[in-house]
Amino acid sequence: MEKRTTFSKWSVGILFAVPQLLLIFTFFYWPAGQAIFWSLTLQQPWGGGNIWVGLDNFKSILANADYWNSVTISIIFAAISTSISMGVALILAALTDRQLKGSKFYRVVLIWPYGIAAPASAMAFRFILAPEAGFMSVVNHYWPGFWDPGLDGTAAMASIIAAFSWKYTGYSFIFFLAAFQAIPRSLIEAAAMDGSGVIRRFWDIQFPMITPTIFFLLVINITESFQDSYGIVDIMTSGGPHNSTNLMVYKIVFDGFRGLDYSGAAAQSIILMLLIIVLTIFQFRFIERRVHYR
Amino acid sequence: MSKFYNCISAAAAGVMSLALALPAAAAPIKFDFWFGLSGDLERVVQTLCTNFNNSQTDYQVVCTGQGNYDAALQNTIAAFRAGKQPAIVQVYDVGTATMMLSGAYYPVGKLMSENGYKVKWDDYFPGIARYYATSKGELLSFPFNSSTALLYWNKDAFAKIGKTAAPKTWEEAADDMKALKGAGYDCPMAINISGNESWQLMEQFSAIHNEPVATQNNGYDGLDARLTVNKTKFVKYVTDLKSWYDAGLIKIKSKDLGQDMVQAFAAGDCQMIMTSVGDHGTVGKTQKAGMNWDVAELPVYAGTERKNSLVGGASLWVLSGKSSDEYKGAAAFLDFIGKPETALFWSTNTGYIPVKKSGFDFMKSSGFYDKAPYKGREVAIASLTASEPTPITRGVRLGNFTQIRAEFGNQMQAIFANKVSVQEGIDNLVKNGNAVLDRFEATYKGKQLP
Numbered sequence: 001m002e003k004r005t006t007f008s009k010w011s012v013g014i015l016f017a018v019p020q021l022l023l024i025f026t027f028f029y030w031p032a033g034q035a036i037f038w039s040l041t042l043q044q045p046w047g048g049g050n051i052w053v054g055l056d057n058f059k060s061i062l063a064n065a066d067y068w069n070s071v072t073i074s075i076i077f078a079a080i081s082t083s084i085s086m087g088v089a090l091i092l093a094a095l096t097d098r099q100l101k102g103s104k105f106y107r108v109v110l111i112w113p114y115g116i117a118a119p120a121s122a123m124a125f126r127f128i129l130a131p132e133a134g135f136m137s138v139v140n141h142y143w144p145g146f147w148d149p150g151l152d153g154t155a156a157m158a159s160i161i162a163a164f165s166w167k168y169t170g171y172s173f174i175f176f177l178a179a180f181q182a183i184p185r186s187l188i189e190a191a192a193m194d195g196s197g198v199i200r201r202f203w204d205i206q207f208p209m210i211t212p213t214i215f216f217l218l219v220i221n222i223t224e225s226f227q228d229s230y231g232i233v234d235i236m237t238s239g240g241p242h243n244s245t246n247l248m249v250y251k252i253v254f255d256g257f258r259g260l261d262y263s264g265a266a267a268q269s270i271i272l273m274l275l276i277i278v279l280t281i282f283q284f285r286f287i288e289r290r291v292h293y294r
Numbered sequence: 295m296s297k298f299y300n301c302i303s304a305a306a307a308g309v310m311s312l313a314l315a316l317p318a319a320a321a322p323i324k325f326d327f328w329f330g331l332s333g334d335l336e337r338v339v340q341t342l343c344t345n346f347n348n349s350q351t352d353y354q355v356v357c358t359g360q361g362n363y364d365a366a367l368q369n370t371i372a373a374f375r376a377g378k379q380p381a382i383v384q385v386y387d388v389g390t391a392t393m394m395l396s397g398a399y400y401p402v403g404k405l406m407s408e409n410g411y412k413v414k415w416d417d418y419f420p421g422i423a424r425y426y427a428t429s430k431g432e433l434l435s436f437p438f439n440s441s442t443a444l445l446y447w448n449k450d451a452f453a454k455i456g457k458t459a460a461p462k463t464w465e466e467a468a469d470d471m472k473a474l475k476g477a478g479y480d481c482p483m484a485i486n487i488s489g490n491e492s493w494q495l496m497e498q499f500s501a502i503h504n505e506p507v508a509t510q511n512n513g514y515d516g517l518d519a520r521l522t523v524n525k526t527k528f529v530k531y532v533t534d535l536k537s538w539y540d541a542g543l544i545k546i547k548s549k550d551l552g553q554d555m556v557q558a559f560a561a562g563d564c565q566m567i568m569t570s571v572g573d574h575g576t577v578g579k580t581q582k583a584g585m586n587w588d589v590a591e592l593p594v595y596a597g598t599e600r601k602n603s604l605v606g607g608a609s610l611w612v613l614s615g616k617s618s619d620e621y622k623g624a625a626a627f628l629d630f631i632g633k634p635e636t637a638l639f640w641s642t643n644t645g646y647i648p649v650k651k652s653g654f655d656f657m658k659s660s661g662f663y664d665k666a667p668y669k670g671r672e673v674a675i676a677s678l679t680a681s682e683p684t685p686i687t688r689g690v691r692l693g694n695f696t697q698i699r700a701e702f703g704n705q706m707q708a709i710f711a712n713k714v715s716v717q718e719g720i721d722n723l724v725k726n727g728n729a730v731l732d733r734f735e736a737t738y739k740g741k742q743l744p
Contacts, residue, residue: 042737046396047375051739060733066726130552137552150551151711237550238488239700241707257368259697260392261733 032273038266045260057267066243067251067268071275073157074248078225081161085168086217092169093176094202107177113170118163118231125163126236149237153244156237160245163232164225172217179213180206211290219283223276248272322347322354325620326380327627329359330366330608331439338643345639346630353623363389363608364696370613374398379613381624384438386608388695390426391513393611394434395693395738400612400621401434402628409625413632417650421602421678425689426609428744429514435609436628437649439640441572442603442674443494445593449586451479451565460566460590464534467566467593471543474565484547484555484564485535487710489696489703494568494592495535496528496702497604501687502594502680503527504601508731513691517735517743521698521724524717527595533716536709546710556580559587568592570606571674575645578667589670591677601687603677607646638662647674691743693734698727 007013039058042051061067092110096103113121128134129149136147149156183206191201230249233239239246239254252272256265329339336359343357360366363386373379385393393399406413415423415433422440427433447460452470454477461467467483474482485491500507505526510519523529538544545564547555556573558564562582574589581587594600610631612624630636637653638660640646648654654675657663663672681687692698701723709719 042733042739044395044737045371045392046398048397049741051737053736060729064729126550127552130550133552148551150546150548151707153711238703240488240703241711242704242713254700255697258364259694259700259730260367260371261694261697261730263737264733 035266035269038263039270041263043262043266045262053263057263058271061264061267061271066246069243070246070248070251073244073246074226077157077161077164077229077247078222081164081168081225082218082221084161084165086172086214086221088165089169089172089176089217090214093173093180094206096173096177097180097206098198110173111170113167114174115170116167118167118228119235121167122163122232122235125159125166125232129159129162149241151241153241156241156245160229160232160236163236164229167232168221168224172221175213175217176210179210183209215283215288218287219280222279222283226272226276248275322352323619323623324354324356325382325616325623325627327355327357327382327384328366328370328380329357329384330361330363330386331384332359332361335439335644338640341643342631342636342640345636346627349630350626353626355623355627367392374613374615377615379615381612381616381620382627383611383613384608385435385611387425387606387689388699390435390609390689391691391693391695391734391743394428394691394743395741398614399434400614400616401432402436402610402612403433405612405621405625406628409622411625411629414652417652419649419651419654419675419678421683421687422605422649424683425605430744432744434744435611436631437605437607438610438631439572439607439644439646440605440649441570441607441646442605442678443498443568443592444571444574444589444673444677445591446559446567446569446573446577446587446589448559448562448565449588450562451477454479460588461593462590463596463598464531464593465596468534468538468543471538471566475543479565481545481547481558481564483538483544483566484558485544485568486548486555487546487703487706488548489699489701491706492699492702493570493604493606495531495706496523497690498568498592499531500526500528501604502592502601502677503598504684504687506686507690508692511685512689513693514685514688514743517693517731517738517741519692520731521727524720524724529717529720530595532706532709532720536716539710560585571647571671572607572645574671575667589673591673591680599681601681602679602683604687604689605678641671642668645671647671647678692731693738694730697730701726701730 007016040052040054042053042057044050092106096106096110129136129147131137131140131147131149140147147155149159187205188201191205196204227249229247230253233245233247233250237245239250248268249272252265252268255261255268327343329336331339339359340357343355347354358380360369363384366383367385367389370379370383370385379398403413403415418433418437422437423433424431426435426437445460449458451474452458452460455470455473457470461470471482485495487495497507500523505528506512506522508519508521510516513519535544539546545558547553547558547564553561553563555564555567556569556576557580559567560577560581562585571589577587591600592603610628612621612628616624632650634648634650634653634656637648637650638657641648641657642662648657658672662668705714705719705723708714708722709716714722
């Protein structure tokens with residue numbers, strides 16, 4: 001039996017598709033098209049008299065050492081924060097899945113961080129990691145000058161990574177736990193009866209079975225680390241000290257909205273978009289094929 | 295059912311009668327005012343608006359806070375591009391060059407004279423007015439909340455080292471810091487080195503020393519102005535600040551680190567800071583109980599003939615494309631703000647200074663500056679009027695200045711973290727800042743500052 005809906009005329013089909021297409025066009029393609037147009041011109045913020053400059057905006061960005069610095073640190077930020085958030089979430093989810101005492105409580109509590117807006121968690125982390133007032137002041141008391149995100153770029157980077165990973169640990173946790181719980185209990189029980197320990201069962205049964213989820217989270221975490229880090233950087237470090245946390249997305253928002261350099265920001269966002277597209281294609285092309293467990 | 299129906303008809307009757315009543319009372323002309331101040335200051339602005347609305351029946355101003363200066367400007371640009379701009383908008387000092395080139399404003403001088411108001415231009419303090427005026431002296435926007443940078447000093451701490459006055463020169467300040475350190479004070483002076491402090495450290499310093507920040511008279515004479523701070527006294531200043539920091543005489547205080555410099559001063563942890571007179575109220579409200587402190591003009595290097603400091607804060611721009619009725623309202627509102635009584639209300643509640651001589655005189659004669667929490671704020675006026683403005687102490691008029699300030703922060707942080715030498719860092723600031731100015735000039739190709 002044919003399950004697909006069929007229309008007598010192709011025009012009717014188009015008619016039904018129009019609202020959806022209109023939405024996609026309005027909210028995705030039109031702004032993207034606008035950004036591409038802006039990136040090829042010099043836009044006066046108040047409008048009027050825009051000058052066509054072709055690829056000049058891209059040329060000047062790609063010739064700028066500060067820009068390459070922001071690309072490099074964005075990639076470092078993405079790699080480290082994704083590893084931490086997914087790694088920690090995986091361990092927590094595996095433990096929660098074992099239904100030890102209190103696991104129901106953890107199941108709820110560990111999801112919360114994701115529900116907190118990035119700026120709010122950034123505020124909390126700013127306090128926790130403040131060198132003179134917060135938790136780290138204890139470390140500084142015994143080892144003066146060890147922790148100084150105000151001047152030490154590595155410390156500043158570590159603090160935004162901590163805040164971002166903390167938030168996305170909650171997110172990854174939900175998916176990992178769901179994936180673990182989807183594994184038939186009988187498999188684990190059979191393995192247990194055969195005498196395999198917790199670690200063995202994890203690596204031989206559970207881990208292979210959740211690889212699609214790992215892949216999905218990898219895509220999401222990496223993409224979000226490029227996009228969702230703005231609020232955290234803005235509150236915690238403002239891109240400093242000396243540009244060491246000036247991630248690509250922060251630089252775009254700053255140049256565009258504060259600096260009113262709409263064209264430069266548009267060109268940067270086109271490059272960021274391309275980078276995310278390339279990364280996503282790469283992930284689907286080379287990683288996804290290995291994860292399907294058939 | 296009938297109850298429900300009654301309700302509806304009663305409501306309808308109410309609406310009808312309201313609709314009939316309004317034209318009889320001649321509805322006031324409404325116009326919008328968007329501003330960037332937030333928190334406590336937002337409430338003061340709203341009170342000011344209510345006061346205006348209560349003062350007459352012809353006009354009604356609708357005041358909307360936008361959260362901060364950046365947002366006020368961004369939202370206004372977006373609204374302007376969509377044809378829904380407010381009649382009046384508050385724009386911060388560094389947005390002045392962008393506004394002047396926008397072609398989106400109605401010069402306030404023209405607005406006032408066309409609506410029958412006579413403005414006494416020479417009543418404005420020249421250092422304040424010239425920041426917002428064209429190079430020929432025509433005022434394009436009204437100065438509103440104005441401030442300047444001052445040195446805050448802890449009298450109790452200075453008493454311990456046998457001093458009763460704030461340092462007047464940087465040489466003296468260096469000795470005082472050493473003495474304070476010797477007397478057991480851990481933080482003789484606090485500074486911050488983010489982009490925002492470009493205002494105190496680079497712009498105000500350059501003005502009072504009569505040193506240029508950029509060529510073309512700090513940008514007043516053309517869009518081809520470029521930064522020159524790597525060849526001025528500013529280099530020596532940063533070298534000294536860095537050496538004082540290395541010697542432990544200066545500490546960096548910022549919000550990211552847990553305590554900003556105003557908090558550090560108010561808590562008695564640091565004995566000197568340089569910040570806006572706008573913080574005078576905050577220090578008074580949050581200070582450690584019983585602490586004695588005062589404000590003074592920023593120090594200069596020995597042998598310098600002190601010039602006027604720069605005005606900071608924001609001004610009010612009237613935007614083009616509104617109806618003549620709305621402009622009448624806007625003119626009445628601006629006239630109301632210019633009154634000495636409003637200046638007194640405004641300065642009492644905020645810490646900002648009066649922008650007109652008549653406002654200042656009115657406040658002085660009413661005894662404002664003799665009372666405890668406000669005492670010392672007159673130093674800001676003294677600093678702003680220390681001299682007749684020279685071509686480079688009128689102000690700094692550079693495009694995309696927010697990005698240049700951010701670059702200032704980057705390079706200062708690199709210098710203080712020993713990533714680069716002082717000269718290298720300031721050379722980088724000039725190089726990267728000039729790239730921003732190149733872009734701005736290219737964007738407004740063929741245009742000229744009024």
